[in-house]
Amino acid sequence: MRYELKVVKGSAPMAVLALEAADLEAAAAEAQRRGYTVIGNRALGRLPRLAPARRARFPLLLFAQELHSLLDAGLSLMEAIESLAEKDRGGASASVLDGVMARLREGRSLSQALAAQPAAFPEFFVANVRASERTGALAESLARFAAYQLQLDAARKKVISASIYPVLLLGTGALVLVFLLAYVVPRFAGVFADAGLDLPWSTRVLVAWGDLVQAHGLLLAALAAGLLAAAGWLLAQPAVRARLLAFAWRRGALGERMRLFQLARFYRTLGMLVQGGLPIVQALDLAASVLPELLRERLASARRDIAEGQTTSDALERHGLATPVAVRMLRVGERGGSMGAMLARIAAFLDEETARWLDWFTRLFEPLLMAALGIVIGTIIVLMYVPVFELAGTVK
Numbered sequence: 001m002r003y004e005l006k007v008v009k010g011s012a013p014m015a016v017l018a019l020e021a022a023d024l025e026a027a028a029a030e031a032q033r034r035g036y037t038v039i040g041n042r043a044l045g046r047l048p049r050l051a052p053a054r055r056a057r058f059p060l061l062l063f064a065q066e067l068h069s070l071l072d073a074g075l076s077l078m079e080a081i082e083s084l085a086e087k088d089r090g091g092a093s094a095s096v097l098d099g100v101m102a103r104l105r106e107g108r109s110l111s112q113a114l115a116a117q118p119a120a121f122p123e124f125f126v127a128n129v130r131a132s133e134r135t136g137a138l139a140e141s142l143a144r145f146a147a148y149q150l151q152l153d154a155a156r157k158k159v160i161s162a163s164i165y166p167v168l169l170l171g172t173g174a175l176v177l178v179f180l181l182a183y184v185v186p187r188f189a190g191v192f193a194d195a196g197l198d199l200p201w202s203t204r205v206l207v208a209w210g211d212l213v214q215a216h217g218l219l220l221a222a223l224a225a226g227l228l229a230a231a232g233w234l235l236a237q238p239a240v241r242a243r244l245l246a247f248a249w250r251r252g253a254l255g256e257r258m259r260l261f262q263l264a265r266f267y268r269t270l271g272m273l274v275q276g277g278l279p280i281v282q283a284l285d286l287a288a289s290v291l292p293e294l295l296r297e298r299l300a301s302a303r304r305d306i307a308e309g310q311t312t313s314d315a316l317e318r319h320g321l322a323t324p325v326a327v328r329m330l331r332v333g334e335r336g337g338s339m340g341a342m343l344a345r346i347a348a349f350l351d352e353e354t355a356r357w358l359d360w361f362t363r364l365f366e367p368l369l370m371a372a373l374g375i376v377i378g379t380i381i382v383l384m385y386v387p388v389f390e391l392a393g394t395v396k
Contacts (some may be wrong), residue, residue, distance in 0.1 A: 003027040037102075058093050058120035061149045068142035077138070078104055096120045109133055124273060124286040131277035141276050148272045152265060155351050159261070162358045166369055173373040180380050182217055185210030188384045199387055206383045245292055257357050263321065264350035265290045266299075271343030280339065281307050295321065312339070325349065 004018050063084065070080035081104070085097035096117055103113035111130035114121040125145060132141035189207040192199055199207065213220060234240045245258070269290050273283035284303045288296050298319040305315035313330035316322040322330065326346045333342030 058096055060121065060125065061146060061153075063093070064125075064142045064146045064149070068139050068146065071139040071142070077110060093120075110138070122289075124269060124289065127278060127282070127286050128273060128276040131273070135277050137277075144272050144275055148268055151268060151347075151351070155261070155264065155354070158355055158358060162362050165362070165366060169366070169369055169373065173377070176373075176377055177380070178213070180377070181210050181213040183214075185380070185384060186214045192387055203383050203386055206380060245294065257354060259295070260323070260350050261354050262291055262295060263323075263326075264347045264354060266295075266321070267326070267343045267350065268347035271340050271347060274343060275340030280312060323350070 066084055067080055070083060071077065075083065078101070081097055081101055085094055085101060088094045088097065099117055100110075100113045103116055104110065109130075111126050111133055114129060115123075115126045128141055128145055129138065132138045185206060189210060192203075192207070235244075266287055270283055270287040273286055274280060278286070281303060284299065284306065288299050288303075291299060298321055302315040302319040302321055305318065306312055311331075311334055313322065313327050313334060316330065317327045326349075329342050329346050329349075330339075333339040336342075
């Protein structure tokens with residue numbers, strides 16, 4: 001049996017050791033005989049992997065919430081992380097926490113231990129922890145991060161929930177159209193042919209489309225699936241997404257709402273970092289990661305102005321990164337020395353404005369979409385029944 005062990009040796013960083021052994025205990029004993037300390041393990045089996053396993057995502061929000069609760073209950077940092085690792089023993093996050101504990105035992109700080117695993121702990125989270133170590137308010141910093149992440153998730157869910165119904169409506173309408181063209185229209189075409197009716201031009205076009213769908217349905221379905229796959233692949237490319245985003249931002253009201261949504265994320269991230277004790281310039285560098293490329297270039301210019309001594313409100317306003325209301329609130333925060341709290345309030349204000357616009361847009365767009373689908377489907381049905389009406393009039 002083949003086993004993969006996560007090991008450390010002296011002051012060297014964590015490494016992965018693959019061994020052949022009869023069982024897990026024998027593999028651990030062999031690693032210890034070589035002078036390693038085993039901090040994690042898993043069985044690989046006898047056959048090699050044909051494809052790399054998908055790495056489980058580290059539950060950062062849950063980690064911050066649980067670590068805050070344990071620290072708030074009076075446990076030391078080492079005891080709290082050991083408790084979390086023991087709770088998740090055998091799970092996806094156990095090896096990450098084992099690596100954190102190994103570095104803490106070496107005498108490193110928590111921020112250094114977290115920074116050694118960038119796949120699990122993003123840079124702005126590590127910076128927030130590093131700032132809290134200077135102020136001795138680690139538990140409060142973790143609580144702020146948990147609240148920040150929950151607010152981001154809530155804003156994301158609002159956007160997703162607003163798009164679910166239109167997508168379902170479009171999918172249902174597409175299925176109805178396919179059913180009409182592939183099944184109903186050919187049946188009516190057979191009836192018309194048997195009756196020898198002289199079909200109007202519009203009905204002949206509809207019948208031709210129905211014959212095309214019926215004769216080449218599999219080919220058309222494969223083509224549609226290929227187009228959807230190609231569209232999905234293109235949307236996954238950062239350059240394509242950036243161009244589409246830039247195009248959408250130039251489309252009036254829609255572009256403005258997209259900008260406000262991105263600014264709300266930016267202000268919330270910036271506020272969390274400033275409240276954690278980071279200087280504004282360093283916080284701007286870290287918060288830039290939540291912005292798309294188009295706004296990141298503007299932020300770089302604003303950051304240079306702030307580093308040269310300009311106020312945050314003036315620099316963000318000059319480069320289009322603040323609404324008129326946000327500028328006023330930033331100036332109040334600058335005068336009162338409460339920039340962190342004011343940035344969080346600006347984010348909440350922008351989120352509320354975006355939520356109101358989404359509610360208004362969905363209330364308007366859903367009836368319009370239903371009306372458009374109804375018109376298309378109704379037109380197909382009317383075109384099928386026009387020859388029937390003419391035949392009835394002739395008989396009468």
